[in-house]
Amino acid sequence: MSLAPDLLDILVCPKCKGPLEHRTAPREELVCHACRLIYAVEDDIPIMLIDEATHF
Numbered sequence: 001m002s003l004a005p006d007l008l009d010i011l012v013c014p015k016c017k018g019p020l021e022h023r024t025a026p027r028e029e030l031v032c033h034a035c036r037l038i039y040a041v042e043d044d045i046p047i048m049l050i051d052e053a054t055h056f
Helices: 005-010
Strands: 019-024 029-032 037-042
Touching: none
Parallel strands: none
Antiparallel strands: 019 029, 029 037
């Protein structure tokens, strides 16, 4: 299962409040290009903690 479209419409990066790109392959994640952070999605729950995000 994937994140609900209604949820994706309201989610923003917690650091800069910018838009997020929703990726589904190879794993589901949310990407902020401005901050260069990747937020994981585990069991259809986005982990929107800045300290838990990975840099790219």
